[in-house]
Amino acid sequence: MSFLTGLFGTHAKGESVVLVDINARSIAGAYARFVEGEQPAILYTRRVPIEIRGDEAHGVAMLRALKILGNDLIKNGAPILLRETGSGTADTVLVSVDAPWQDTSVRTEVFEDKEPFVFTKSLVEKRLEETAVQSPENLLVDESIIGTLLNGYATRNPYGHEAHRATIMVLTSLIDEEVAQDILTTLSSLFHTKNIYPIAGSSLRYQAIRVLFPHEHNALIVDVTGESLTTLSLVRNNIFVLLTKVATSLGGKDWATQIVSNLAEIATRYPLPRTIFLIARESDIEDVRKTLDEAKIGSLWLVDNPPRIVSVLKDHLLGSVRQMHTAAPDVILLCMAIYHESKEKLTTPDLFS
Numbered sequence: 001m002s003f004l005t006g007l008f009g010t011h012a013k014g015e016s017v018v019l020v021d022i023n024a025r026s027i028a029g030a031y032a033r034f035v036e037g038e039q040p041a042i043l044y045t046r047r048v049p050i051e052i053r054g055d056e057a058h059g060v061a062m063l064r065a066l067k068i069l070g071n072d073l074i075k076n077g078a079p080i081l082l083r084e085t086g087s088g089t090a091d092t093v094l095v096s097v098d099a100p101w102q103d104t105s106v107r108t109e110v111f112e113d114k115e116p117f118v119f120t121k122s123l124v125e126k127r128l129e130e131t132a133v134q135s136p137e138n139l140l141v142d143e144s145i146i147g148t149l150l151n152g153y154a155t156r157n158p159y160g161h162e163a164h165r166a167t168i169m170v171l172t173s174l175i176d177e178e179v180a181q182d183i184l185t186t187l188s189s190l191f192h193t194k195n196i197y198p199i200a201g202s203s204l205r206y207q208a209i210r211v212l213f214p215h216e217h218n219a220l221i222v223d224v225t226g227e228s229l230t231t232l233s234l235v236r237n238n239i240f241v242l243l244t245k246v247a248t249s250l251g252g253k254d255w256a257t258q259i260v261s262n263l264a265e266i267a268t269r270y271p272l273p274r275t276i277f278l279i280a281r282e283s284d285i286e287d288v289r290k291t292l293d294e295a296k297i298g299s300l301w302l303v304d305n306p307p308r309i310v311s312v313l314k315d316h317l318l319g320s321v322r323q324m325h326t327a328a329p330d331v332i333l334l335c336m337a338i339y340h341e342s343k344e345k346l347t348t349p350d351l352f353s
Contacts, residue, residue, distance in 0.1 A: 015035075016087065017034060029047075042329075108170070110165065146170070151163050209221055222278050234270060
């Protein structure tokens with residue numbers, strides 16, 4: 001009996017999930033196992049570079065890499081899944097898509113009446129259906145409620161309570177429609193499942209970080225994992241209040257200038273928090289920190305002590321996810337496992353209350 005079988009019991013009931021991370025430079029994949037009462041386990045991982053041939057479109061090269069990755073997962077990963085779970089078939093595919101093929105936005109929906117009303121899940125679902133983001137060139141793939149106020153106060157378990165006014169903050173994931181359909185078709189042909197769930201990478205990682213660090217009530221999340229898009233998310237008193245995007249390539253001469261400019265604009269509206277979570281691919285994170293230090297972003301805080309920058313590394317995540325494969329842990333795939341394991345909580349509006 002293998003070590004993993006001992007952990008899971010004799011083919012314990014659970015969910016087998018293929019995690020796929022698509023970014024501008026490479027594609028990563030993993031087989032992950034989720035068993036109730038156990039930490040998620042990564043059984044096998046592989047990363048494949050995106051290699052553009054001649055003048056072909058970036059999306060064409062990406063899809064070729066996706067097929068290579070999928071075939072590797074099936075050939076080398078599925079036997080491991082079979083050995084450890086009794087089945088080599090995945091139940092679900094979760095795919096995270098980054099720039100240049102994704103976009104993330106936030107909107108606020110307000111429910112208000114002169115007379116008290118009961119705030120219900122069906123009320124929220126109806127509103128989301130009525131106000132869903134419409135974009136002719138993009139596919140809406142996810143809408144997550146990331147904050148709720150009743151009568152102006154963050155409230156745990158708000159459903160079923162009376163209020164005169166309720167506010168929800170909705171984080172929306174959009175993916176280029178043509179690319180999204182190609183990704184879904186490719187993954188469906190590889191893994192023969194209809195349970196394929198795409199989400200914008202920046203949305204997924206924001207939600208994973210909030211799960212990882214629930215006691216940081218005031219924080220700035222700087223996500224630079226996208227090749228050509230950086231997102232800045234501000235959390236105040238456990239409430240998501242702002243998301244801004246910097247559409248400048250990482251490492252470009254204007255990147256640090258744009259970051260400082262955006263932070264300065266945020267500082268005119270809100271006090272800047274003392275904690276900054278920096279999310280980057282581990283090959284980039286030291287260079288990103290050095291760039292931020294050289295840009296002297298700490299001067300925006302107008303205090304003697306600079307803000308605390310927390311680089312989100314694999315060591316932070318391995319306390320919540322077990323890495324069972326011999327490959328080096330991948331921060332983005334670990335974030336995906338945390339997101340998936342917490343997805344039921346993430347669909348309820350009281351997670352960050």
